[in-house]
Amino acid sequence: MPNLEHPAYPAATLLRLESLVPCRESQVSMLLSIFGERQQFTFPSIFIYGHTSSGKTYVMQTLLNTLQLPHVFVNCVEYFTSRLLLEEILIQLQNCSSETKHASHVLCDTFNDFVRMFKQAVTSQDLQDQTLYIVLDRAEQLREMEANILPAFLRLQELTDRNVTVVLLSEIVWELFRPSTGCFEPFTLYFPDYSIGHLQKILSHNHPPEYSADFYAAYINILLGVFYMVCRDLKELQHLAALNFSKYCEPVVRGEANERDTRKLWKNIEPHLKKAMQTVYLREISSSQWERLQRDDGEPGQLKGLSAHAHVELPYYSKFLLIAAYLASYNPVRTDKRFFLKHHGKIKKTNFMKKHEKTSNHLLGPKPFPLDRLLAILYSIVDNRVAPTANIFSQITSLVTLQLLSLVGHNDQLDGPRYKCTVSLDFIRAIARPQQGSIDTF
């Protein structure tokens, strides 16, 4: 295990830091060596990437906080326009060293303003002699802002002529960031995924105080055995561990097993965890419902998940409209005549069927169709006569708002709107079941 060593910081702080960031020691030491001493200039920009919950944000935060480096931490999703982002950085900068919060409003519209005000702020806050860190979390959002924002941040040190380092945190690789006009290349650092051993170590790290660390570690071991296949997200695993731990402890609390009796405990918890995987993990039922269920010791069968309510009740003509839309989307135009006209050649049909492979239509996905065709099919599949009333047309629009159909092309195209059917075959089957017409034949 590489111990963190750095001449600039006291050993005790480093030791504390090390205990706080398990399994990320190498990355931290790398960062420390890049950062150098407080007053030393470092890379103008550092790009850190890694998969979801590989500890990027956490490591940066603990590192900066424990070593008490001056820093600004901004989430780019939260500050969704460049103006909000720049203003937020300035506000945080103002509050950085001075403890008293003065909520002065900063107006900063352009990057030019930002550079100017940034210089002022750094001088006034007395930060010249140490490196200031600006951490931009979820940096992939920067790409959607104005084109100058990302390149400017990358060379902020040069632009402001101050001791500042911009750290970008992102889940995607640097290659996807690189603007076409070229820019300053940041130093990139990769945070690899946690291995199962790492996960085990981190999850068992903060065990509940009532139980011993070994007991909890055994629990985590079982949990990982069930969930590791589907989920490597540390946060999610932590959440699941917290949810199900009380169930694991049940035999111990009742006195039926002691803490060492792993096998018995495993038998108790394993089916329970599997159930959890099918329900809570997929958010079929909420965690609070799950907790209630655990307390009452009920069967999850009584609680229907979200997907159990898949059936949608539709008005009579809406059903037919949707069926017609589905048929129009998945059948080629040339078969319409064969399917929907009363008099068509039977012999031709059999010939056709041999050549044609039915499944391919479903693999290709829905195709757009014009409104006329939809209505023509509607008239032929509804038994009695349908008047083309305003209600029918408004139903089509409401199906679009319900996202069962989707409008292809522009909204303002009035003549000949084209639609696509977005529902699945199962959905249509469920709708068509009460109706006599079976969809399979079409």
Place this chain on the structure above:
Amino acid sequence: METDQIRNGVSFLRRSHSEFQEKTTEWTCRMKSREIPTAALVLGVNVTDHDLTFKSLSEVLQNNITPYVALLQAKDCPGIKNLMQKLMGQLMNCYIDVDSSDEEDCVQVSQNRIRCSMASLISWYENITKKTDSETPSKKRTSSRHLQSPPVVVIFKDMESFTTKVLQDFLVISSQHIRELPLILIFGIATSPMIIHSLLPHSVSSLLCIELFQSLSCKEHLSTIIDKLLLTTQFAFKLSEKVLQVLINIFLYHDFSVQNFIKGFQLCIVEHFCSQPLSVLCCRLVEAKKRVNSLSHSQCENVRRLPSFRRYVESQVSEKQIALLTADNFLKEVIQKLLEDLHVYHENYVPVLRCLHVFTSSLPKYPLGKQIRELHCACLENRVWETEEYESSLQLARMLNKSDLVTMLQKCVEIFASSSGKEFDKVVEKLKEFLTQFQKLEVAGACQERGESVSSQKELQKKTDLYHLQKTLLELKESRRSKKLTKFEMLRFEVVDFIDNLVRNYLVPADHKTLHEIMYFNTASALREHLNAAPRIALHTALNNPYCYLKNRALKSDGGTISNKAPDICIVYKLHLECGRLINLVDWLEAFSTVVMAVEGPNAAASDQVDDIIHARFIRAVSELELLGFIKPSKQKTDHVARLTWGGC
């Protein structure tokens, strides 16, 4: 009366949602969790009703849980920025609504330089909660209704229409600040909760703690409203069978919207009171009697002209006929009596209808319909006891088993006992008598039947040769046919006959009653025109048969020919109906000019050149057609236009 209906609707919706509220309250307590508590409200596809639901929901929330409720609509929030703006605007305004006295400076701040970010929202929230903590005792009272730190409820009205990105961003942002800003989300879902999974990736949906609440289906809403509005004697105004059918059809076939149903009903009321001069008498009985006395002569004449009244007159003896037709005072007395009859009829109609519904709704295959509204329609349409369905349902009712029959009778007793009709005391007695008889049977009948069957079995076993066996079997069959009428069956027949009698007495269709025109609105065609408009058909008739709208004598003579007096656009339209997909403009112009010139004699037709004026008229008519969307210029051939419509109408 109209407001009555709306109130009914709202109160109903509120009732149906009270369960949600209860759950929401209990579940605000679990805000401490990391996830954002979320309610997925499945409301059904009747989107037009949702507004009312959300309004009452947010009202209840504001009254009971938190003053901070924001309603968001997808069309207001194309981007996360707009969403935040909308959200903050609503929240800050609603705060001002709560106590508008002292917080004017707050408005100014928020209006002028509102920074639409979560941070400012949080600071706003902190300010507010701090303020409410240090409030004067008088205000404590109002805030005590709410929880200690009231959560902020954000309602997404139409989850389906929100773009994925906006929702994701909002959820990610708010989940980061859930500790500082206790947020509760409510998703209004029209289709199915699966939409959450299809809209949000797992990484985002794992931030939520979703609980599902299913609202009643709109069909149930409809039955409640019909129950409250139509099947009651409270309101004098009634719908005739056809009108009700139109309204229900629109509901079932087209929109599932309870609100539209109520609007249709309101339209009926307006139409009725506008078009029927005698609708002055459509009010409570006491008042109606008073108004009868003050009827003018012309109004009396109106009454005499009513078809149902004429039928009544014809059935009277001749002296009375004369009196009815000449003496206004006598007429008024009769009207009062007839109105009273009508009222009594209504009073009796509803309980008997419900009673019949109890029977028919449990029969297999529901010959008379499952819902009471279907039964109601059937009864209004014509004499229900003459229909085949009624016959078959009676047949089925004669085969009911005892326990079902007893529970039904008990239900009927309840219905009659709670009804206001005066004539039902005897009915209730009779029904109770039936019930006691059934109970007696239970003891006696059981042992008797068993004895019988055992004895016949024994007989069977005795006779062994084929001939005798056949004979006894036949005998047995016959005896079964005649003798099987056990006491229970007798009683069952009696019960069914009794019900049948009730139906024949009380469920006479309303249009057999005299003066029904006063109470019943029955111009279904007007309603259909208003509510179920067919724009294409209207356009087609306007262009094909201009007389229909213009009422000009000269246009009337239209057969299949094209009259040259019709407006140009009509001529052009008719000519284009005869063409195929692509129309040659030159041919069209020629045909047009022949039609127009037809009247001007041979000398005009002889000139080969088409008149400039006619040319201009033609071009104008064609461009009008293009504007109406019947044709469009085609790219295949430059001098052709393409037809866009086909004889669908």
